[in-house]
Amino acid sequence: MAVYTDVSDKALEQFLQLYNVGQLLWCKGIAEGVENSNYIMATDKGQFILTLYEARVNEDDLPFFLGLMNHLAKNDLATARPIEQNDGKLYSTLCGKPAALIEFLDGVALKTPNNQNLFQLGVATANFHKKAETFNIKRPNGLGLADWQPLFEKCGNDINIIAPNIKGGLHNFLSNELQFLQENWPSNLPTGVIHADLFPDNVFFMHGELSGIIDFYFACNEIYAYELAIIINAWCFEKNGELNSTKVRAFFRGYQSARQLEAAELDAMVILCRASAMRFLLTRLYDWINVPENALVIPKKPDEYIRNLQFHQKIDNYKQYGIE
Amino acid sequence: MAVYTDVSDKALEQFLQLYNVGQLLWCKGIAEGVENSNYIMATDKGQFILTLYEARVNEDDLPFFLGLMNHLAKNDLATARPIEQNDGKLYSTLCGKPAALIEFLDGVALKTPNNQNLFQLGVATANFHKKAETFNIKRPNGLGLADWQPLFEKCGNDINIIAPNIKGGLHNFLSNELQFLQENWPSNLPTGVIHADLFPDNVFFMHGELSGIIDFYFACNEIYAYELAIIINAWCFEKNGELNSTKVRAFFRGYQSARQLEAAELDAMVILCRASAMRFLLTRLYDWINVPENALVIPKKPDEYIRNLQFHQKIDNYKQYGIE
Numbered sequence A, B: 001m002a003v004y005t006d007v008s009d010k011a012l013e014q015f016l017q018l019y020n021v022g023q024l025l026w027c028k029g030i031a032e033g034v035e036n037s038n039y040i041m042a043t044d045k046g047q048f049i050l051t052l053y054e055a056r057v058n059e060d061d062l063p064f065f066l067g068l069m070n071h072l073a074k075n076d077l078a079t080a081r082p083i084e085q086n087d088g089k090l091y092s093t094l095c096g097k098p099a100a101l102i103e104f105l106d107g108v109a110l111k112t113p114n115n116q117n118l119f120q121l122g123v124a125t126a127n128f129h130k131k132a133e134t135f136n137i138k139r140p141n142g143l144g145l146a147d148w149q150p151l152f153e154k155c156g157n158d159i160n161i162i163a164p165n166i167k168g169g170l171h172n173f174l175s176n177e178l179q180f181l182q183e184n185w186p187s188n189l190p191t192g193v194i195h196a197d198l199f200p201d202n203v204f205f206m207h208g209e210l211s212g213i214i215d216f217y218f219a220c221n222e223i224y225a226y227e228l229a230i231i232i233n234a235w236c237f238e239k240n241g242e243l244n245s246t247k248v249r250a251f252f253r254g255y256q257s258a259r260q261l262e263a264a265e266l267d268a269m270v271i272l273c274r275a276s277a278m279r280f281l282l283t284r285l286y287d288w289i290n291v292p293e294n295a296l297v298i299p300k301k302p303d304e305y306i307r308n309l310q311f312h313q314k315i316d317n318y319k320q321y322g323i324e
Helices: A009-016 A060-072 A115-134 A144-154 A172-184 A224-235 A245-258 A263-267 A269-289 A303-313 B010-014 B059-074 B115-134 B145-154 B168-186 B224-235 B245-258 B263-266 B268-291 B303-313
Strands: A022-027 A038-041 A044-052 A091-093 A097-103 A192-195 A203-206 A207-211 A220-223 B022-031 B035-044 B047-053 B091-094 B099-105 B191-194 B201-205 B207-213 B220-223
Touching: A009 A022, A009 A044, A009 A091, A022 A144, A022 B201, A060 A097, A060 A115, A115 A192, A115 A203, A115 A207, A115 A245, A144 A172, A144 A269, A172 A269, A172 A303, A192 A224, A203 B022, A220 A224, A224 A245, A224 A263, A224 A269, A245 B224, A263 A269, A269 A303, B010 B022, B010 B091, B059 B099, B059 B115, B115 B201, B115 B207, B115 B224, B145 B168, B145 B268, B168 B268, B168 B303, B191 B224, B220 B224, B224 B245, B224 B263, B224 B268, B263 B268, B268 B303
Parallel strands: none
Antiparallel strands: A022 A038, A038 A044, A044 A097, A091 A097, A192 A220, A203 A207, B022 B035, B035 B047, B047 B099, B091 B099, B191 B220, B201 B207
16 A cells, blocks of 8 residues: 655646546545555546556556556456547656556455455456457566565575574575475466456455456566466465365356366466465565565565465365365 | 555445445545545445544544534535434444544645635635534634643653754753743633644645535634634745745635634734644654554654744734735
8 A cells, every 4th residue: 555656736737638538626645556656536527546656667667567458448358447648648757757547447345255256356367368368568577486586585584583483494494495486387388468466456346246457567478377376375365374265166167267277277276376475475575674664555474475385385286276 | 644444345335334325336545634544435326535533533522523514514614524324323333443424525635725725715714613603512622722731741851853953952942932832822812613724635626716624633612813823834834934925915815804803813823823833843743753653654744843933933923924
């Protein structure tokens, strides 16, 4: 949650003149999105999300992110569409930062999604993967396998204290796991554009239906099945650390109703679950150690992902997740 | 800026059943209001502000605050009206905290209000004072003259370091000023309900007109002219610390177009400016020393109010502010 940049009324009105969106009625900073400053605003023509891209988003990636959102929205996926400026551009500068105006999506992020929501999420994820096939910009994963070892090293050697209950220490635990992932990384799996951050915060539901996917700022070209592994970690564990295999099953049923998984993708699910647990564990660990000064962000402790990773280490077949 | 309480979709939907406001479409935490958690939300019947009252607001004061908002809105002041529940109540409990649903007001808080805005603010402030005369609940000022000495003492003796440029030290400076205020406090001035926190953040404008006043959670019975002194401090100083007397004049013209000030009120303006500078100086000082843990609040340094106080100490007649 973050509002980093304070936008003045004057600067905003000037910015809005680049668009054909009418006259400003109000604008309020919202506590949404960790990487950017987000505002909800209304004009006499409608409501919008105004996003200012802060330091952690590379401006060079914006044509990919905003182009992808545009591509998916035009292909009828329930996603937030960037509004085109009068000159056709999808972003320009506000308060010295790249900024875009995004269509406002109704719906609420669910704290306790049910099995039907998981099925709907599965369908939407598969449709995302399929509809993005015709999107013609590529972006490598900036937080993929090759990036974890350097990120781990940036966390330093004094991390054992963060998880004192791990036998042999957290540093050793992560070091061994990183080696395992390097040595056992699956090859030849289908790849394409994935969202790469499909957490419950980023999926809206309304009247029992999935109404929108937001926050495309980790999207990249990656193994499709890796997205599914992220979702198992982010949506299918109970608060007490137990896996809810009914949710896993519902999600996979939804996904496979729109895109059939190959046997190799299913076989790789366990290592990809370990891998995606590692990815979020490492960024949370890093953020926990390096709380940005004057940020409104409350970093999340890495504990949940340490626990998930330990869970996956004991799984030796994808069927144990409840996948059919 | 603060969102303290995380409201689940389930809890919110249950809460909304107490009202006749239709079905929830979306709800987003906004970075507004220091004392409370605020959300903007929409149903199929309209948009609302949802406020959860955190520890710093005393639940016993809610009938005063919400009753006042209701009273003023019914008397056509541009203020946010609390929505009545089906049983007529103006608040109940959400996530274990008192919570109210408030009418949504269009408009933006101005970073650089102009003279016309100050005139409009003057008119609205006078109308606030006059329309609140018929409101029949009373609330003493919880941050009035009698409260400053104890608040000052709670800040401790090691405060000089916060303003190293003050000759004789900040502690001595404040101690002397508190004594001066005690000894010279004006008596027999007209009193009534004031907003007591009419900062630019709390006043919305739209299409060049004042569209709404929000955040009534410091409102109390107090000297009317004290409100005007707060506004001089909050609206009429330039960033470089200079007083903009044109703004002061525009504000007072607006105020006096709706409520004529007595000579005694004008004569008391200098000491009330010193007093209101002291009040915000002390709370900012206290908050600066005691940043609440896990808060999303960025405390404001007291510097601006130290500077204002020093400015007022050199004034000996209200006409020097530009007041006619």
